[in-house]
Amino acid sequence: MKLTHLLKTTVAAGALLGAQAAYADVTFGALYPFSGQLALLGEESARGLELAVDEINAAGGVQGEQVVLERGDAVDNNQAIGEARRLISREGVKAIFGTYSSSRSIAASQVAELSGIPYFELGAVADEVTGRGLKYLFRVNPTAEDMAATIIDMIVDKVGPMNDKAPEDLKIGIIYEDSSYGTSVSGHEQAMAKEAGLNVVTSQAYPASTVDLSSVVLDLKQRGVDVVLQTSYQNDSVLFLQQAHEAGFQPLAIIGGGGGYSTQPTADAVGHDIIDGVLDTDFTQYIVNKDFTPGIDDFLAAYDAKYGGEPRSGHSLTNYVGAMAILTALNEADGFEPDTIIETVSAIDIPEGTTAAGYGVKFGENNQNERARMMGLQWQDGKLVTVYPDDAAAAEMRIKN
Amino acid sequence: MTDQTVNPAPEPSPEPAAKPAKRTTAAIALAALLAAIFITPVVVDDQFVYHIFITICIFAGLSTAWNIVGGFAGQLSLGHAIFYGIGAYAGIMLTNMGISPWIGMFAGAGVAAVVAVIISYPCFRLHGPFFALSTIALLEVFRVLALHFRDFTGGATGMMIPLNIGWEWMVFRERLPALIIAFGMMCFILAVAWWIRSHRLGFQLVATRERESAARAAGVGTVKVRLIAVAISAALTAMMGTFHGMYLTFIEPESAFSLAFSIQIAMFALIGGLGSVFGPLLGAVFLVPITEFARGALGAEAIGLHGFVYGAVLVMVVIFIPNGLMGLIGRIFVPRGTGTKQADEVAAPEVARTFTPPEPGEEIVRVKNLNKHFGGLHVTNDVSFTLREGEILGLIGPNGAGKTTLFNMISGFLDADSGTVEIKGPDGKWNSPTNPADFARLGVGRTFQIVQPFAAMTVEENIMVGAFHRYPSVDDARAAARRTAEKMGLAPFLNAEASSLTIGGLKRLEVARVMAMEPRVLLLDEVMAGINQSDVRRAIDLMLSIRDEGVSIIAIEHVMQAVMSLSDHVIVLSSGEVIAEGKPKAVVEDPQVIEAYLGKEFTHA
Amino acid sequence: MDVFLQVVVNGLLLGGLFAITSVGLTLIFGIVKVVNFAHGEFLMIGMYATFLITTRLGMHPYAAVAAVVPLLFVLGMMTQKFLIEPLMSARNHDIQIFATVGLSTALINLALLLFGADIATTPAYGLRTAVEVGPVRMLVGQIVMFGVAAALVIGLHLFLQRTQAGRGIRAVAQNRAAAQLMGINVSRVYMITFGLGAACVGLAATLVAPLYPTSPGIGTYFVLTAFVVVVLGGLGSIGGAFLGAMIIGLIDSLAGFYIGSDMREVAVFGVFLLILILRPQGLFGGRQTLSHVS
Secondary structure, eight states, X not given: OOHHHHHHHSOGGGGGXXXXXXXXXXXXXXXXXXXXXXXXXXXXXXXXXXXXXXXXXXTTOBTTBEEEEEEEEOSSHHHHHHHHHIIIIISOOSOEEEXXXXXXXXXXXXXXXXXXXXXXXXXXXXGGGTTTOOSSEEEOSOOHHHHHHHHHHHIIIIIHHHTTOOGGGSEEEEEEESXXXXXXXXXXXXXXXXXXXOEEEEEEXXXXXXXXXXXXXXXXXXXXXXXXXXXXXXXXXXXXXXXXXXXXXXXXXXXXXXXXXXXXXXXXXXXXXXXXXXXXXXXXXXXXXXXXXXXXXXXHHHHHHHHSSOOSSTHHHXXXXXXXXXXXXXXXXXXXXXXXXXXXXXXXXBXXXXXXXXXXXXXXXXXXXXXXXXXXXXXXXXXXXXXXXXXXXXXXXOOOO | OOOOOOOSSOOOOXXXXXXXXXXXXXXXXXXXXXXXXXXXXXXXXXXXXXXXXXXXXXXXXXXHHHXXXXXXXXXXXXXXXXXXXXXXXXXXXXXXXXXXXXXXXXXXXXXXXXXXXXXXXHHTTSOHHHHHHHHHHHHHHHHHHHHHOHHHHOGXXXXXXXXXXXXXXXXXXXXXXXXXXXXXXXXXXXXXXXXXXXXXXXXXHHHHHHOHHHHHHXXXXXXXXXXXXXXXXXXXXXXXXXXXXXXXXXXXXXXXXXXXXXXXXXXXXXXXXXXXXXXXXXXXXXXXXXXXXXXXXXTTTSTTHHXXXXXXXXXXXXXXXXXXXXXXXXXXXXXXXXXSOOOOSOOOOSSOOOOOOOOTTOEEEEEEEEEEEETTEEEEEEEEEEEETTOEEEEEOOTTSSHHHHHHHTTTSSOOSEXXXXXXXXXXXXXXXXXXXXXXXXXXXXXXXXXXXXXXXXXXXXXXXXXXXXXXXXXXXXXXXXXXXXXXXXXXXXXXXXGGSOHHHHHHHHHHHHHTTOOSEEXXXXXXXXXXXXXXXXXXXXXXXXXXXXXXXXXEOOOHHHHHHHOSXXXXXXXXXXXXXXXXXXXXXXXXXXXXXXXXXXXXX | OHHHHHHHXXXXXXXXXXXXXXXXXXXXXXXXXXXXXXXXXXXXXXXXXXXXXXXXXXXXXXXXXXXXXXXXXXXXXXXXXXXXXXXXXXXXXXXXXXXXXXXXXXXXXXXXXXXXXXXXXXXXXXXXXXXXXXTEEEEHHHHHHHXXXXXXXXXXXXXXXXXXXXXXXXXXXXXXXXXXXXXOOHHHHHHHHHHHHHHHHHHHHHHHTTTSOBOTTHHHHHHHHHHHHHHHXXXXXXXXXXXXXXXXXXXXXXXXXXXXXXXXXXXXXXXXXXXXXXXXXXXXXXXXXXXXXX
16 A cells, blocks of 8 residues: 555665565554544654654664564544554564554553554653553653653743742743643642642633633733743644734743644744744654754754655654654664563663653663653744753743743 | 225225335345445455444434434424434543443443533524524533533543453454444444334324424323433433444534534435434444545545545535435435335224214313403403213314414413313213314324425325324334324325325325314314315215214314204304304304494495 | 722623624624534634735735635625525525534635644734733734724614615515515525624724734634624624623633633523523523414
8 A cells, every 4th residue: 555655764785685575574553544534743753753763764674684664543432443454464663663642542452452562652741651551551751740850840940030030939820732742741740839839829721722812811810920831732732832922911921831832833923033942842842952863953953855845743753862862772672572672772771862852761660661751942033943851952041031 | 196985895995016015125235235235344354444333323423313302393403413422422531440341331421411401401492593502502611611620531632442352342452343243233223213113102203304293192191202202312322422432432512512523414314304213324334434534535625625625525415405415315215104014005093983963962162251362352252062972062263362362272282361161081081182282182182274384295194193192102103193094085086195195185284183082072163274175065965974983073174065064052252252152043143243244334235 | 909900800891802703793693594613613614714815915804804804705605605595495404503513524624734733823913912901901903903802793783773774684584585576686685694793804804913823823813702792782783782792701801700711601602592492582682482383
């Protein structure tokens, strides 16, 4: 079905081996939403995986075998299950990489677990993905909990001091769109804020499909909120930032939880001057201290060569880093039996500051990468710049104007 | 089309010889299709193919269950995901509490049925698009509530089940057990839908859908039957939802209470053929693989291409084959009724009705001082009269006199502002009924001035709707309908579509439907209108024979010939008031009556 | 008190938004009696058209009216002619709903194909400037939208009441067969009405585009509210739609502020259900004969 695609993912360097090479291939599944609502970022995420596979194959493949990716389209939960089954039973994949969407990941990994096939999550952030105690599921990327941790750290370490306020004196307002994404991030924000002794004065959900956030803005303004934490997609990010500005609501800081806050169209829509100084947390983005993220320039070059232009979000980078960690480790293993894979991957120990995303890899409780973390970012002069933690920062955090 | 006179000797209605053959072909085709659905994935033994066929079974089951409400009852529900979600959540919640989903399935079904009745009862009064909109609004409310009460439902992030393998928990490693369950449930739902359609409930639902007022006049409790249908449909949908939830091992409000999903279920039924029992099955069998294929071919090409083609195809289908695939295939494969008993002979009447010769003097209907205003217009002004058993009472008057309004008040379709309507029951007690069902129960039947056949049914089925009032069993009702058709001269047309009759035939059908109820009082609203001279003659004979069977009649008529020959007693209504009454001859010569009809100049003509 | 005033003003301005986007629907639903689920997509098309015109040609969004309104008018007429009319004689009227659902899906995905999933922003040209009237803040664009909505409502009302064409439309709404017998070309009236309804949406789009980001799914955010407004106001009643929009806007704003943003939808749909059950003809709709007895 995806013949042209298969050809694209196997590297030309190995083509001269001819027929023999076909027998020496190992197939992995690439399960992402390639069509439907989530297609844009699903495709973006898959590109990271593909770039990793290209790089591995150019270096000789895994255990001497070229890696072949078989795509599965996880357009909805029912489909995710079907595709997972197909990849496992018909395509005979040794493991599945995926998935961008948490609910797709949860659905598909249940199938993989039942079949005893390893599942490597490279980009979904909800807690439940690794919260189920599955034996064959590993997640490399940072989670919603990590996102909240970075946000709270930013408040305590930076926002408070920079504004000459003790963190406990800051009034925090949490707003979020009501789907799984917004709910999980904001839930952690609340819990961690409490642990850090911060004062959360309100926590409100709103429908993702809203056309108006003026009552929310008014409520935050009325309460005198100093720091707003919003978790939202593009539409509601734009609405909030615009309506806050127009209502004359000027908190000390606004911190987004990824999503719409990380995308250029949002900045363009709101206006670069209005969004200037707004903070954000997300996967590693591209204006970052390159010393902390070695290999990122090579990644960008490879992306441009293969797809033309710049990455549309940080998802591709995160998937690339995760896939690289796994595949490199598998190269040292002996065979592709599920338990061998599990054993090998569990032993991965990559220090911080040595991957293109900056964070290291070591799997801990529930097979979640303990060293994964989100970056703190800020919109400066119309660009999204890494400002936290300090060793990853490409620029100083500014006070919001 | 020749009319048959009323003939006491029954003639066997000529059944087309092809009919039995058609039904067997249909049954074989259906069995073959079902077998194919089960056997194909087992033979191919591929995980993905299993998944496709399990998906077909799930959607076929959901669409068939939906069709009970959307197709049979004609209430377009776009919120059925409410019940699906209830079933899925019930199953998953109870599993997490250690209770088997098999039990959870029934718990979910029960809850769904109750919820369905509660939300449908107020909304049934809404017609067409309003009902659809209300179901959408309810679905949104459920979704938001599921998000809000996150301690109960897991909120936006949803709920999962532990992966306990086994039949008890409906979680398996292999696909065959899942297919068995899905297939089994689909067959069960199909069986329930088929049973409904071929028995009394189905007839009453279709009648309610086609012409609600005529159905009520035939004694159908239109609200009650629709609530029953909704409860059954909701329960079945919930059960399938429980299974699907276990199959996915994970549920969230977004996908459980999804408007797009509700529309999809309804769409499969539409494309397969609304209102037919096996249409939704066909729809699922065609659409699921095609959607898969299209997504595979188009999905990754460009974002939105697959969806665009899907939407465009949908529009095409709706415009060009609005009756769905079943309509295309035609009546070849539609199994109607039981299919087994093909009685050519008419069964002997179950109970011979004892007829007491008319004793004029025994009152059976008493109307006292009826008044009605429409806004400022006094349409019925202090009208009183009585009907005696075995009597034929003619009700005449110029147009706009308020005759039909009066009829509506004495059949339960309109409330009077003041005054009483009393009917003597078979037990001799006087009752004051208020709605059409009560009147029907007391044996009052009425026809409508503008004939109202149930267009989607045959002549026989139309009459059966009335017969069901007396004979709950399908076979008895069919026999009774046939007898009535004989009497009404409709026997040759039993299997014709009601809508294909001429006006004369439709009028007779109208009467036949009411007669099948075996009424004691018959209200006829202008049955003679628009039929030719010789037919009038025959109709008069018909009405007399009806009276001879012991039925008392009130007839609104303009055809003077009929009035004169038929009526024992005549009442003249003008501008809402009774201006004359008495023997036909006397009334016709009454100057007031002449003035009312023709104007003052003619009183001395 | 100041806060309360602001909440109320926000509600009224929101009402203006709902009014302008729903007036077209009351014509279509009320007169042609079609449940047009693609109503939101008409708005989306208008917004994208405005976006293209302003960004490619450098024009002020309001100037785009000259192109967007006729475009939507034609689109509406074509929808009536090619999609709805063939279905009007179908036995089951409900399938019109499915046809418009299909149209909606096709249009959303077409937009996705052409423009991608990211939001598109129409330049604001100063319409986002805030205006302070006492303790209350409003945007210039919002005030204009409110004003145009009111003017449109009055204009349409006059059109329907005073002009020959308007009377023809009302006649067809009340009794199709009789109107036909009077020599009115019903098919053409339906086309013009549908076109007019769509044109109203086009006008709305040019006013909304500078204030809200456009995306393929933006229509779906408005369509359900539009139906609520139309039913609340009464089918076919233009003034009713305006009033209904104000009521819904106020409920949304007040519920959002005083109860909680997540329950906003419940409040709006709750009101919707109450109206449907207790008074289905809405505030100003004509007396509905809910059951026919001839």
